[in-house]
Amino acid sequence: MRPLFLGLLLTVGTFTCVAAEESRPIFTDEEKAKILGHSPWPPNINSDPSNRFSGDADAIAYGKVLFEEMTLSKDAILSCASCHQPDRHFMDGVPLNRGHELLDRHTPSLINVGQQRWFGWDGANDSLWAQSIRPILTASEMNLTSAEVKAVIGNDPLLSCGFERVFKHPPKDVNEQDLLVFLGKALAAYQETLISGPTPFDKFAAALAAEDMEAMAEYPESAKHGLKLFVGDGNCGLCHFGPNFTNGEFGNIGISYFIGKGKVDTGRHGGIKSLLGNPFNLLEPYNDDEGGSGKLRTAHVKQQYRNWGEFKIPSLRNVAETAPYMHNGSLATLEDVVGHYSELNEERLHTDGEKILRPLNLSHQEKNHLITFLRTLSAPLLETEIQGQILDQCKP
Amino acid sequence: MILRYISAFCSLLLTAGFISAANACPIVDDGTVTRLTSDQYDVAMKTIPETVTVGELFAVDLEICRKDGTPFTGTVKAAANMPAHKHGMNYQPEIASRDRDTFHLQGFAFHMQGQWQYAFELRENGGTELLLLDHDLK
Numbered sequence: 001m002r003p004l005f006l007g008l009l010l011t012v013g014t015f016t017c018v019a020a021e022e023s024r025p026i027f028t029d030e031e032k033a034k035i036l037g038h039s040p041w042p043p044n045i046n047s048d049p050s051n052r053f054s055g056d057a058d059a060i061a062y063g064k065v066l067f068e069e070m071t072l073s074k075d076a077i078l079s080c081a082s083c084h085q086p087d088r089h090f091m092d093g094v095p096l097n098r099g100h101e102l103l104d105r106h107t108p109s110l111i112n113v114g115q116q117r118w119f120g121w122d123g124a125n126d127s128l129w130a131q132s133i134r135p136i137l138t139a140s141e142m143n144l145t146s147a148e149v150k151a152v153i154g155n156d157p158l159l160s161c162g163f164e165r166v167f168k169h170p171p172k173d174v175n176e177q178d179l180l181v182f183l184g185k186a187l188a189a190y191q192e193t194l195i196s197g198p199t200p201f202d203k204f205a206a207a208l209a210a211e212d213m214e215a216m217a218e219y220p221e222s223a224k225h226g227l228k229l230f231v232g233d234g235n236c237g238l239c240h241f242g243p244n245f246t247n248g249e250f251g252n253i254g255i256s257y258f259i260g261k262g263k264v265d266t267g268r269h270g271g272i273k274s275l276l277g278n279p280f281n282l283l284e285p286y287n288d289d290e291g292g293s294g295k296l297r298t299a300h301v302k303q304q305y306r307n308w309g310e311f312k313i314p315s316l317r318n319v320a321e322t323a324p325y326m327h328n329g330s331l332a333t334l335e336d337v338v339g340h341y342s343e344l345n346e347e348r349l350h351t352d353g354e355k356i357l358r359p360l361n362l363s364h365q366e367k368n369h370l371i372t373f374l375r376t377l378s379a380p381l382l383e384t385e386i387q388g389q390i391l392d393q394c395k396p
Numbered sequence: 397m398i399l400r401y402i403s404a405f406c407s408l409l410l411t412a413g414f415i416s417a418a419n420a421c422p423i424v425d426d427g428t429v430t431r432l433t434s435d436q437y438d439v440a441m442k443t444i445p446e447t448v449t450v451g452e453l454f455a456v457d458l459e460i461c462r463k464d465g466t467p468f469t470g471t472v473k474a475a476a477n478m479p480a481h482k483h484g485m486n487y488q489p490e491i492a493s494r495d496r497d498t499f500h501l502q503g504f505a506f507h508m509q510g511q512w513q514y515a516f517e518l519r520e521n522g523g524t525e526l527l528l529l530d531h532d533l534k
Contacts (some may be wrong), residue, residue, distance in 0.1 A: 037513055238508050247451050249486055249507045300503030302488040356481050
């Protein structure tokens, strides 16, 4: 009996060792450092110094009302929330949406938008509040003039009362441009609260940092293989860098920038031109942090030939929930995106552009691993209660 | 009386940072700077903040002396590239201030990990020298 029992113990012991072997991280020290570079999440949330209403509870509450306000579009046909739909991760799920006209660019998700430094696919705005003004005045989107915006706010008792209570000026006493800035800053204050929670990847990264083998074992093996590809041979983290999985800059990855016969979307090249001519950029007096360093990036940004066809590198947080993909919504699924990088057509890359892109030539299994990893970057929004009660005081 | 005014004026300049013993040529290497040399120049370089972070703006201070120990009086242009990627920065650094032989350049940002290379072009008396410095951004 004894030898048999010992044999059983040895067998069980062998299985235990094998199981422990399989749950061990499969990462080199360099890969481990890169993985930990994508954490921690959520980040420390700092208010935007260029917006004195950032983090202000009343401005957040008023901004949410504005975000859902249909009268901020011509003929009251849509609000910000019509394209940035709260139940669709603040995007719309279609390649190209329609405002007052069919749009050229895909609606990006607004989750974690407060973590960005450039706004819009071309980075034509350097603050979230300036970006929030843009669609209201754009003919193809909400299509109002600044005079019409002032009339909408001034003529609506609730919006007018809320405006005065938050900004301490009745809308009739504020000029059109100043009024737009106030609205943009309230809209931004609200959008800054849209922050996603910790994901299965974040839990794995925390376990990796703590060398908690048991917790690491809970992360799917396929996702680990995908993560190894992401930080290793795929080099994806060069652009999709840091806890928000973006370095905040722009790239040309061979997606077409033609938007019709003889018409191109110039991407970042046009974005910089638009930025520098924008009366709401951070170099102008509406920046509430005039003496601060926030405007330095705008002061030093340089328009270059290679910016043609470059578009903003998006965050990958919640990427599995925010199809379709790319600036023009031309890739329908994550499988299409991974396939794009696997079979990259180098001839479509800008000749003066990034030289680090090359076809990854992934196997079917590697593609599945990468997609499994990307699916572990999803989490619901952090619960944030809108504290501001200011509009309650305006109700009859 | 006149001497007292001159002394007070110099004290004021020192307080304002326009003159400091630390940036008078020749370079005194206190171990906090990176040294570059070319045929004609000795350069001490310091990044501000000291640690460069991916995507974050930083500044560079350059103290430039001629090999004979006298201050450089020309102009400086700065850039940085990733040679393997064949691209530079998305930002154009510029001289924000100059204190005799020391230049404070603002507007650097390295937007990717990897091998970067600073390029400092020094122009003086009709001549140009290019100083290169590698920087491995982890």
